[in-house]
Amino acid sequence: MSSIAVIQRTFSVLEAVAASGSASAKEVAHRLEIPLASVYRLLQELVEHGYLVHLKEERRFELGPKCFDLGLSFRQRLVAPSAIRQATDQVHKKLQAAAYFAVYRGSDIVLTHLSDCLAHPRLQPLRFGFHEAAHATAFGKILLAGMLPDQRSAYLGARGMPMLTPNTVVDPVQLDTHLQEVATCGIAWEHEEFLPEKTCAAVPVRNGSGVQIGSIAVSLPTSEAAGRQRQVETVLREYAGQCSRYLRSGHTVAVA
Amino acid sequence: MSSIAVIQRTFSVLEAVAASGSASAKEVAHRLEIPLASVYRLLQELVEHGYLVHLKEERRFELGPKCFDLGLSFRQRLVAPSAIRQATDQVHKKLQAAAYFAVYRGSDIVLTHLSDCLAHPRLQPLRFGFHEAAHATAFGKILLAGMLPDQRSAYLGARGMPMLTPNTVVDPVQLDTHLQEVATCGIAWEHEEFLPEKTCAAVPVRNGSGVQIGSIAVSLPTSEAAGRQRQVETVLREYAGQCSRYLRSGHTVAVA
DNA sequence: TCTGGTTTCTCATGTGGCGAGAACATCTCT
DNA sequence: AGAGATGTTCTCGCCACATGAGAAACCAGA
Secondary structure (H helix, E strand, O other), X not given: OOOOHHHHHHHXXXXXXXXXOOXXXXXXXXXXXXXXXXXXXXXXXXXXXXXXXXXXXXXXXXXXXXXXXXXXXXXXXXXXXXXXXXXXXXXXXXXXXXXXXXXXXXXXXXXXXXXXXXXXXXXXXXXXXXXXXXXXOHHHHHHHHOOOHHHHHHHHHHHOOOOOOOOOOOOHHXXXXXXXXXXXXXXXXXXXXXXXXXXXXXXXXXXXXXXXXXXXXXXXXXXXXXXXXXXXXHHHHHHHHHHHHHHHOOOOOXXX | XXXXXXXXXXXXXXXXXXXXXXXXXXHHHHHHOOOHHHHHHHHHHHHHOOOEEEEHHHOEEEEOHHHHHHHHHHHHHHOOOHHHHHHHHHHHHHHOOEEEEXXXXXXXXXXXXXXXOOXXXXXXXOOOOOOXXXXXXXXXXXXXXXXXXXXXXXXXXXXXXXXXXXXXXXXXXXXXXXXXXXXXXXXXXXXXXXXXXXXXXXXXXXXXXXXXXXXXXXXXXXXXHOOOXXXXXXXXXXXXXXXXXXXXXXXXOOOO
């Protein structure tokens, strides 16, 4: 756990400004407990590089255009290929439920496409780039189940298993046995473990070599989920198969 | 023109990765001419803070989720209020042309809303957050015309006036007299100075105190623009007035 | 097992970032 | 205008700490 002090500080300043939306030098200095002169140095540096802008008339600092450029580059790199987006959209349409596509990325699990509408909105904290709480989401569980045991324990060890609802599985060994089951069934259900009143399901998507690389998933109000397990499973598998077929023809998830 | 060396390097590494989409440590070291060991140090630091991820199996580095978060914060802070977005959308609809809304931000000029469609697409390089080439765009010119003379010359001095088409005004004194005219007319026209075959127009939007804070603009194929000057001007003014009226009731452009 | 590559570690060196305070600039009262 | 209060930049000596070279550890694929 190394850390170059200047860089540490620089990012903490940048993030302090991002969190506030807008901040004065003094506010940043106070919040981070860094001498004012040093904060000014860092702010100035960030401004010079375009990560912040200095609104002189208001004596405040805000995020600069480079931040948005980084966001665009990230999105561009990660957005799911259109064939996969279409499959996800079809799931959304067929099941009348918000649909999701997630992939492995290094040691992480990331949502790379969402398909929803006003009538069937996404689960609230979920958005493109979401990468938390794998232990409590359907797509997270199916992807955790596909990891090697030591990868998985490293993953969970690093991020913990916060309890998000009374139903969240927070015991590592309990999760382990659950994931065994998930792996053999090839489908992950999640019953109000992430958000109350919401039920989700996810199935694996495999690449040409048959290794699991992602997952396609849906979320439903628990009330609507009752009695639809079969239908949900069938449709998910149908389109997961379609994604896998697409990937078998040499495409990868990273390329748009 | 100060610069803390480590920070300089850190951002150059981050941006090198962003530019490549994906890069190995060696590639970065070679491109930036920084010793490999130092590059690893910086990469590691960036990974630790979430700005990069390390794809171990591929031995490469890519942008991390924090980059996207920054982009979101930037967007959230800057996106035009919905009343103004609606006005822009109306201009788009009424004039059958891509419409834009831009504001001052510190010493900068930034596009904060675009309204277009397949039939009437935005000018290609334009996007949310665009902040270049003010001397060659209609909204840029109307906002330059609203600056104090020394602000304006500082602005143009810092960014230069690149020639983008044969029509681009690249002579500062010529631009100055042109902007005089723009200021008195209260409308800026731009005839193929930014992109060939495209004509744009922009009018000011003022806040409660009557000071110009932004601009609403449209772009048209030059062929379609002929003979529509009157119509374009009328509609632009109508909705610019609507925006100004909204701002007069205490709202600011920075708040969504 | 070996080999070629990537990644981390070690360590002596001296650069360059640090903080305190002064100086300068800018706004806001009276 | 002048005085006072803030915000911002500059100066400068000190020494922590980032640096780069090289070695070592690690990790594939052959």
